[in-house]
Amino acid sequence: QVQLQESGPGLVKPSETLSLSCTVSGYSISSGYYWGWIRQPPGKGLEWIGSMYHSGSTFYNPSLKSRVTISLDTSKNQFSLKLTSVTAADTAVYYCARDVPAAPAFDYWGQGTLVTVSS
Amino acid sequence: QSALTQPASVSGSPGQSITISCTGTSSDVGGYNYVSWYQQHPGKAPKLMIYDVTNRPSGVSNRFSGSKSGNTASLTISGLQAEDEADYYCSSYSSSSRVFGGGTKLTVL
Numbered sequence: 001q002v003q004l005q006e007s008g009p010g011l012v013k014p015s016e017t018l019s020l021s022c023t024v025s026g027y028s029i030s031s032g033y034y035w036g037w038i039r040q041p042p043g044k045g046l047e048w049i050g051s052m053y054h055s056g057s058t059f060y061n062p063s064l065k066s067r068v069t070i071s072l073d074t075s076k077n078q079f080s081l082k083l084t085s086v087t088a089a090d091t092a093v094y095y096c097a098r099d100v101p102a103a104p105a106f107d108y109w110g111q112g113t114l115v116t117v118s119s
Numbered sequence: 120q121s122a123l124t125q126p127a128s129v130s131g132s133p134g135q136s137i138t139i140s141c142t143g144t145s146s147d148v149g150g151y152n153y154v155s156w157y158q159q160h161p162g163k164a165p166k167l168m169i170y171d172v173t174n175r176p177s178g179v180s181n182r183f184s185g186s187k188s189g190n191t192a193s194l195t196i197s198g199l200q201a202e203d204e205a206d207y208y209c210s211s212y213s214s215s216s217r218v219f220g221g222g223t224k225l226t227v228l
Contacts, residue, residue: 045122103153
């Protein structure tokens with residue numbers, strides 16, 4: 001059973017960097033698949049942030065590309081998200097998910113973590 | 120990269136069928152057979168219900184079905200049940216990106 005769990009600060013100050021990690025259990029991230037991040041502002045819809053293939057190639061939402069970095073740590077079976085220069089508009093529940101390259105679709109999701117941007 | 124267009128809300132009575140539409144462009148929905156649908160209950164993570172336009176993951180009820188015509192994809196839920204009340208999101212592949220719809224709130228009357 002594949003499980004994903006997000007972790008990281010729940011409060012980030014404006015202009016700083018949001019950093020989240022996603023720990024995967026039940027599957028080795030180096031074995032395949034893309035690994036992605038999706039966010040959902042309170043009361044709003046889903047927004048894809050980006051995905052990274054186990055080989056290292058990355059794909060980002062064009063609207064966020066200049067501020068986003070996704071990386072893998074295969075030794076910890078984790079992948080991470082960094083979003084720089086955050087504003088209140090980045091306040092959202094952030095989900096990590098397994099991204100099926102052949103679909104593409106997100107078949108396993110973490111429970112989500114709320115990140116609030118506020119001073 | 121614009122969000123796909125979904126109706127804000129749909130409703131139906133138990134036992135009825137409903138259809139949720141998802142309209143994009145030839146660069147996303149119309150250009151690939153890579154449309155997926157997600158169900159999200161309040162406070163929960165989304166759940167994959169349909170992928171590759173018509174395919175159901177293991178464990179998803181066959182009351183859920185997907186289709187596509189041109190730039191519009193559709194999710195049909197037959198035999199509506201109370202537990203189907205949730206938000207539904209479509210998503211499509213688009214030139215190495217993924218784009219979501221704005222979401223549709225399904226109310227079971």
